[in-house]
Amino acid sequence: MVSEAARALAVRCEGRANSLARKLSREVFDSVPGYAQLPAEVKDLEIAATVRHGVRLFLRGVVHPPAAADGYGLFRERAARRAEEGVPLHLLLRSYALGVHGLWQVIREEARPQESGAVAELVDLLLRAQTEVVGVVTERYLEEREALAAERASDGTRLVHRLLDGGLGPEDVRHADVDLAGPLLVLALGADHSAPADGPVGHRRRLRGLRTALGRVPGAGGFALLAEEPEGGDLAGRAVVSGCADVPPGLAAHLSEGYGATLYVAAAHARDPAGVPEAARTVVEVVRIARAGGLPAGRVHRLEDVLLEFHLSRPGPGSDSIAGLLDPVGHRPELLATLRSHLELRLDRRATAAALGVHPNTVDKRLARLTALTGLDLSSPRGTALALAAQLLRETRRPAEGG
Incomplete structure (x- = not known):
């Protein structure tokens, strides 16, 4: 319950709502970094109106509790607008904190010596109200910023897909x-x-x-x-x-x-x-x-780095037949892994063994088994080229077919 003394003090303070709004919007808020760059209509109209609304909402809530349930609607609307305009959140919150301080000064100036208890009541209520307002403003501001970021990301995604797929015309550019x-x-x-x-x-x-x-x-x-x-x-x-x-x-x-x-x-x-x-x-x-x-x-990697592999992996009339050369060892992953490493390491059996963590003799046995099952002779230039083409076509044809 609010005491009669606190209500009486609140009534006297409400009469200064307009002058407080003018003072805050034209003088006090100038101390906030970035405030001076705001358009005049924002400072003199919107921010001043928000201050008047906040002051009256609080003081009338003291006189006739509880305050209106939708009283914070204007704060939400203004927070969303400032977010859309790109006003930093710290500027917005500092202005609200300065507004609370300005109202505290009005309460102190209007209070009579015997009203110290009423002052304490109003300050307690004011700090509680500040917590609510800051929460409402911050939440709505961040919601709007997230929505704007999602919208920009969606626009950017559509743009890059059209750019990559050739869907942008000269006018779009x-x-x-x-x-x-x-x-x-x-x-x-x-x-x-x-x-x-x-x-x-x-x-x-x-x-x-x-x-x-x-x-x-x-x-x-x-x-x-x-x-x-x-x-x-x-x-x-x-x-x-x-x-x-x-x-x-x-x-x-x-x-x-x-x-x-x-x-x-x-x-x-x-x-x-x-x-x-x-x-x-x-x-x-x-x-x-x-x-x-x-x-x-x-x-x-650039195309210049893989010119031979790029050429060998191009689909053509014989692609399936070349890729099929490795079908006999398709169920032997250790043989395919050995072939891949051996080709990558320029047919160096010791480097291949080190990369696979096996003995060089194991590499020799695996390659011999691969030759026996596929007919690919890695000791000849033609056999090596066929093995490289078969491996590339085998490992790239499925993704390529899927788009």
Whole structure:
């Protein structure tokens, strides 16, 4: 229950609501960093009106408790508007704190010497009300910021998908919210085979970290957009980064750190938006070849790095027959792994043995068994080329068929 003395003090204070609003909006709030840059109509109209509303809401709630249930509606509306305008949250909360301090000064000035108990009552109620208002304002502000961020992310995702797939026309490019002039760095990002298998939550967390890392690519001049791939796919995503005339040093390590696991990264440049779809198709194939060929993750691969493998893995009339050469050992993963490592390590049996953690003689026996089952003679140039083509076609044809 509120005492009669506290109610009487509140009634006297309400008469100063207008003057307090003017003082706060035109003088006191100027001490808050960034407040002076707000438009005059915001300071003189909206903020002043919010102060008057808050003061009267509190004081009338003291005189006629409880306060109206929807009294905080204006605070929510103003918080959403400030969030949309990009006003920092700290500025908003500081203005509310200064408003509470200003009302406390009015209470102190209006109080008579014998009303110390009433002052204590009002201050107690004021601090409780401040807690409620700060909670309401912060919650609504953050909700609006999250909604705006989600909207921008959705727009960016649609843009990059259309850019990558060739769906942007010249008119779209001219009216885009981001600079598409070029140069544009096109990336394909594939998870290493050793990356942990995450559920949906872990998958989204990794992509969120990757998207954040892309937004901080060193040397990027404009924007970085990620088009993520379906969960469980071979690729973590395709991306377009503006303003990068060269591949930034340490790019693969930077993106892998954001993703939380080592990534295969393939890169190609497009001079303008029209060149992005072809560059995107190329880098997707480069990542698949790098993975299939056992090339190291955690570095940037270009088409020039895998020209032979790229050519050998192109589908053609004989592709299925060449890939089928390894069908007799399809149920022998140790033989396929040995072949992959042996080709990657330039037919060095000792290096292959060290990579697989086996004795060199074991490598010899496995390769001999593979030759006996498939007819592929790795001691001849022709047999080695056939084995490389068969391995690449076998390991890349399923993803390629799936799009």
